[in-house]
Ligand SMILES: [Zn+2]
């Protein structure tokens with residue numbers, strides 16, 4: 491029979507589990523057919539006891555990887571804005587800029603991309619979407635993929651129609667009122683201040699928060715978008731000296747100030763410029779943000 495000592499020992503054997511369901515099955519013929527991928531049966535040899543952990547298993551984290559981080563155009567062999575979000579079994583691109591498809595395949599096969607969520611339609615955020623749509627067509631024709639690509643973007647100008655591509659790609663509109671759920675991950679959107687409509691994203695799962703602030707100049711609403719974020723990826727197109735000189739973008743110190751005001755845990759600067767010393771951007775952000783600051787780089791990844 492189970493007692494508290496045995497239960498404590500069993501719990502210690504499975505430290506990643508938040509709770510255990512322990513069944514004394516004794517001499518039952520025990521055969522489990524789990525329909526859920528999360529269902530795990532662990533045998534304890536000789537004891538006749540089994541631990542069945544179905545929905546209590548610790549949730550898998552959000553994984554986020556930088557695919558492209560340059561602003562405007564890519565550096566040699568690299569890419570502009572794109573981040574691979576992996577959560578709940580889905581593979582989702584946040585933006586799909588220039589050079590992305592080549593860089594992306596170092597980390598994942600293209601047929602595994604389920605969806606793309608776009609901040610806006612400037613070329614450094616969407617340039618490779620057309621090729622991803624072509625890839626989807628080829629891969630569906632080859633029988634390597636079944637589902638069309640889902641693409642989410644705002645519908646405030648004619649670019650929205652480009653998200654549909656025959657039966658291979660389907661566009662879905664987002665705006666600040668949208669509560670988008672992809673798998674087990676929720677997206678909400680904040681309007682940026684940029685020459686064309688553009689949205690930042692707050693992405694949540696199990697009280698873990700990733701905020702992606704795309705092209706924008708300062709707006710107080712961005713602090714709310716990043717409130718208590720575990721990770722804030724923020725555009726940092728400008729050195730502080732250029733703040734206000736170039737509209738529609740944030741200076742590094744402003745990215746740091748958003749992170750500080752929002753109480754973010756970790757700041758990553760991205761959408762970086764093609765001049766100067768990028769380490770100066772990190773220093774300028776760190777002058778106002780007390781948490782860790784780092785620069786985006788191809789392949790860098792985090793788990794939340
Ligand atoms: Zn832009």
Ligand SMILES: [Zn+2]
Nearest residue numbers: 562612614705
């Ligand atoms: Zn941009």
